[in-house]
Amino acid sequence: MQVPFFDIGRLNAELESELLAAAARTLGSGWYILGTEVQTFEQAMAESLGTSVMVAACNSGTDALVLALLAAGIGPGHEVITVANTAIPTVAAICATGATPVFVDVDPDTWLLDATRITAALTPATKAVIAVHLYGAMADCAAIQTVLCAAGRPDVALIEDVAQAQGAELGGRRAGTLGRFGAFSFYPSKNIGALGDGGAVCAGDRHDGAVLKELRNYGQRDRYHASTPRGINSRLDEIQAALLLTKLPHLAEWNRRKAALMETYRRSLAHLPLTFQAVTDGCRPAWHLCVVACSDTATRDALQQHLQAAGVQTIIHYPIPCHLQPAFGRARSTGLPVTESLAGRILSLPFSPVLTESEQAYVIQQVAGYFSRSSSHCAL
Ligand SMILES: Cc1ncc(COP(=O)(O)O)c(C=O)c1O
The missing domain is CATH 3.90.1150.10 (Aspartate Aminotransferase, domain 1)
Structure with a gap:
């Protein structure tokens, strides 16, 4: 018998007619970037997180992390604490902002960020901790926040890397809603996958949410008005949003x-x-x-x-x-x-x-x- 690691085509075949209908709907709309499909998907995803958050859909999980880091004001000269047993993009995202990754060890049982290691890694340059919810299990965000407060550093932003854990819960709260930002990936093999690249980042604070939406759209607040020089082009395509809307339920x-x-x-x-x-x-x-x-x-x-x-x-x-x-x-x-x-x-x-x-x-x-x-x- 041959057993593939994950036959993604088999999963997508279960929804073939719905996915084709979503693609046809987008084709017929004549509007392919930041339209109603993205808006509806962002709203549906915010609702799925079970609490009041703003969601900005973007073009990958890597960019979701970059956008969260940029929105937290992170750049050259800053340090971001995370784990080394994660996928390369967690660290690539930190480096893309010009900040320096600082690695701490993981707990020998949960294989996730060991909060007790954070204090020794903190410096005045530390601006964020990225907690990676590796393999689908959630790092102890409450313990991380307790350690940061005890060290007198509640200003350090907690960013959850939810790329592998969409739908997980800790203490009844959905992954992505425990930190200041939650970054999601819709890479085809993820908990919900696009037919290509896709990502989203959520924030509980409305100002943070608005900043994320500007940053992913060239740093524009309104059309032709730049509000930050750090903007990028990272928008989820309408067609991917339509496909993900089909898959989210x-x-x-x-x-x-x-x-x-x-x-x-x-x-x-x-x-x-x-x-x-x-x-x-x-x-x-x-x-x-x-x-x-x-x-x-x-x-x-x-x-x-x-x-x-x-x-x-x-x-x-x-x-x-x-x-x-x-x-x-x-x-x-x-x-x-x-x-x-x-x-x-x-x-x-x-x-x-x-x-x-x-x-x-x-x-x-x-x-x-x-x-x-x-x-x-x-x-x-
Ligand atoms: C833990 C983790 N973080 C970030 C990412 C980046 O996601 P993407 O491939 O959508 O850029 C991935 C996916 O590969 C991942 O597994």
């Missing part, structure tokens, strides 16, 4: 399907020497990836090869932590032993709303088969 169902798959993986693999990500107290994740950690790199690599030979596609998210990327040499970091250890041991198993029961059963059988084979080798 399905987000909860897709997240439910993935929660059930995650439950099955965890239950079925619990007897094996594999570790799963622990969930922050009070968090209901919106799982984006199913990541397991092996005991060491040799086991992870051998398991991956075994699965590949059996037709099961796996990926490593992410093999090289950002502080070890030569391109980010300007970044500052303290020791990151947990981050480095995890990068050598993690493996992402096939996972998506369209993974079938029989595909998942085959993956589980192959993973268990690897360990029973390797333990019988040891016994010889």
Whole structure:
């Protein structure tokens, strides 16, 4: 059997006629940038976040982070604290503003930003913390805010990177609404994906929301009136907004399907020497990836090869932590032993709303088969 990591085409095929109708509606409208589809999508997304926020749709999750950082006034000479076990774009966004990334280690159980590491990383130049809700589980935003206040730095902006966790909740509040800004990605494989690039950034403060909308549209407040020199062109296309409007009502169902798959993986693999990500107290994740950690790199690599030979596609998210990327040499970091250890041991198993029961059963059988084979080798 061949099990793809995520057959995105299979998911989109479920909605083919609705997606085609949305595309045709946009084609017929004759209006392709910042029109009614984007406006309606921004409103629908704000409503889905369950609290009063303004949403600015933009052209990627990377730009959503850039816009949040620009709106917080961040630029050259400033520092932004984040984690190194994230996707490259989290850090690329910081660098794009001219600010310096400062990496702190992650918690060994949740694999997410360890709030207790923030105090030692703070300097007068610190302007923001980006909490990455990695793999669909939420970093402890309340703990981060408590640490910032205790250090006398409530001015430091908390930005949530929600690219992998749309629909997750912490203490009953939706991911993206706990910090000053929440940045979302609609990369095709994300919790809801466009048919191309897309992103959005939300803010609870109306002034912040208005600034985000200016920044994404050349820095214009009104047509032909620039209100900031830091504006960029980062608008979600009307056609992508129309497609995402079709998909948004399905987000909860897709997240439910993935929660059930995650439950099955965890239950079925619990007897094996594999570790799963622990969930922050009070968090209901919106799982984006199913990541397991092996005991060491040799086991992870051998398991991956075994699965590949059996037709099961796996990926490593992410093999090289950002502080070890030569391109980010300007970044500052303290020791990151947990981050480095995890990068050598993690493996992402096939996972998506369209993974079938029989595909998942085959993956589980192959993973268990690897360990029973390797333990019988040891016994010889
Ligand atoms: C954690 C994280 N942050 C940011 C991004 C950037 O999103 P995009 O690819 O839409 O620019 C991604 C997606 O790749 C991501 O996984």
